[in-house]
Amino acid sequence: MAQEPAAPQYVRPEEQRGLRRWKCKTCQFVVEAELLPFRCPRCGASRVKMEEVASG
Numbered sequence: 001m002a003q004e005p006a007a008p009q010y011v012r013p014e015e016q017r018g019l020r021r022w023k024c025k026t027c028q029f030v031v032e033a034e035l036l037p038f039r040c041p042r043c044g045a046s047r048v049k050m051e052e053v054a055s056g
């Protein structure tokens, strides 16, 4: 009976760099940045319209 290898526990590069994803609720544009952007770079919406995207 062969044992299946454990699931890989690799860390994604963007997580190592501390990058997080922020989605604009106005235009659905996703920004990758360490911190919440001041404005949406696509539509210019205020940061209050940006929310963090939960990965996974």
Ligand SMILES: [Zn+2]
Pocket (backbone or CB within 6 Å): 024, 025, 026, 027, 028, 029, 040, 041, 042, 043, 044, 045
């Ligand atoms: Zn936007």
